[in-house]
Amino acid sequence: xxxLNEITHRYPDAISFAPGRPYDGFFDTEQIFAHxxxxxxxxxxxxxxxQRLRSALYQYGPAAGQIRDVIxxxxxxxxxxxxxxxxxxxxxxxQEAMLLAVRxxxxxxxxxxxVSSPCYVGITGAARLLDAEVRAVPEDPDGFRCADLEAALxxxxxxxxxxxAFYLIPDHANPSGTTLPLSTRRDLLDxxxxxxxxxxxxxxxxLVSPGPRLPTLKALDRDRRVLHLGSFSxxxxxxARVGFVVADQTVTGPAGDTGLLADAxxxxxxxxxxxxxxxxxxxxxxxxxxxxxxxxxxxxxTAAYYGDALRVxxxxxxxxxxxxxxxxxxxxWNQPTGGFFLALTVPFRADNAALARCAEEYGVIxxxxxxxxxxxxxxxxxxxxxxYLTHAQIAxxxxxxxxxxxxxxxxxxxxxx
Numbered sequence: 001x002x003x004l005n006e007i008t009h010r011y012p013d014a015i016s017f018a019p020g021r022p023y024d025g026f027f028d029t030e031q032i033f034a035h036x037x038x039x040x041x042x043x044x045x046x047x048x049x050x051q052r053l054r055s056a057l058y059q060y061g062p063a064a065g066q067i068r069d070v071i072x073x074x075x076x077x078x079x080x081x082x083x084x085x086x087x088x089x090x091x092x093x094x095q096e097a098m099l100l101a102v103r104x105x106x107x108x109x110x111x112x113x114x115v116s117s118p119c120y121v122g123i124t125g126a127a128r129l130l131d132a133e134v135r136a137v138p139e140d141p142d143g144f145r146c147a148d149l150e151a152a153l154x155x156x157x158x159x160x161x162x163x164x165a166f167y168l169i170p171d172h173a174n175p176s177g178t179t180l181p182l183s184t185r186r187d188l189l190d191x192x193x194x195x196x197x198x199x200x201x202x203x204x205x206x207l208v209s210p211g212p213r214l215p216t217l218k219a220l221d222r223d224r225r226v227l228h229l230g231s232f233s234x235x236x237x238x239x240a241r242v243g244f245v246v247a248d249q250t251v252t253g254p255a256g257d258t259g260l261l262a263d264a265x266x267x268x269x270x271x272x273x274x275x276x277x278x279x280x281x282x283x284x285x286x287x288x289x290x291x292x293x294x295x296x297x298x299x300x301x302t303a304a305y306y307g308d309a310l311r312v313x314x315x316x317x318x319x320x321x322x323x324x325x326x327x328x329x330x331x332x333w334n335q336p337t338g339g340f341f342l343a344l345t346v347p348f349r350a351d352n353a354a355l356a357r358c359a360e361e362y363g364v365i366x367x368x369x370x371x372x373x374x375x376x377x378x379x380x381x382x383x384x385x386x387x388y389l390t391h392a393q394i395a396x397x398x399x400x401x402x403x404x405x406x407x408x409x410x411x412x413x414x415x416x417x
Contacts, residue, residue, distance in 0.1 A: 003352055004367060007359050015397035016365040017384040020174060020340050022208070022234055026302055035286030036279075042289050061278040063270040064262065065090025067285040070293070071230075071244055077293040078207065080219040081228065087248035087262045089269060090276045094204065094231035094243035099126045099272065100265045101200055101227055101245060105164045106132040112161045114152055116144050116168040118175050118372035118381075120202065123167045136375040137166070143178040144168065146187045153195050165227070166192070167200040170217055172209055172339025175372045175383040179337060182214050189217060192225040198249070202229045207299050209338025210307035224249045227261070232284050235295045240280040303338075309386040310336060312394050317344075320402035329409050340387040343369060346405055348412045350382045357404075364400040
């Protein structure tokens, strides 16, 4: 990823399909103060004293977070996830939620974390930092299959390993853009219960995607098999760096005492970041309170914007590569229904060298899919992110990318190439 940042810095005028960052055209600087005031009003309505108000903004605050009740209400209203506030830990972005979960679950020499591949690099990065072993469960061209996870579980146990959890993004995944069908979600929960593993469900793109939403794994979870990882970076604003994890599982301590997994995660957090910024939590809570807990209402315009950007990208790809031409070249892409990303397959190696040439000679940047395959793969894939571009930039960028793909394909297929 350092190479990707270097390419972006070296060619600042290139159109970049690389960063998965939210569009900031809907941000209003002055609203920050209104959201902060809304949270303070909420505390006053609950009878908070002036000292309590000062502490809510200026002091460290509890390690587990001070807006857990607001997040719990949001989850009930927006996602149908009904859990007590005590089962939620507020984190510094979803990245810390991943770190805490991996540290708590994968701690012994025989423990292993399974991940859907391709997968978001944040989870594999956290595991690498903690020296936790990761095993990839490759998706087939149509997406994740429970049979592949079941085979991976058998293989790991045959190696003497203990699979502890399986990480995936069920909705509009990063990087592939795929979404898990409802039937597969139910089958996956049944498999998790049967095989005695936990599921780490990452869900950043649901509320910024247009159209109806399938239920989360956590909303379908009846056996407490799912740790739900969440973030307000995409739905509210990334600068807050406020995420959370729902961990309502019951665990037994060394002395035989029982408690929530959330409590164990809080103890780990107290040794990592101590707490999440109370000021950032206050602004996030104020935003949620202003919409009666429904972040989906706050994201109506942004979801439509991202949906339009994805639609325009797919249209431009269709125009650049008509069916007969894409078949002749060996070019294909998937058709995500939401999120920020889609996956494009090309007939040549889409590696760092190809990316550098594309940026320098054609003025367009993308992300090699191989970055997202922890145990190899994706050599002919590109991830395109459409979240931060205007329609005009998308049209121009796809045109440049199409010229690069055409030229590169002809070069690599010629005798001299």
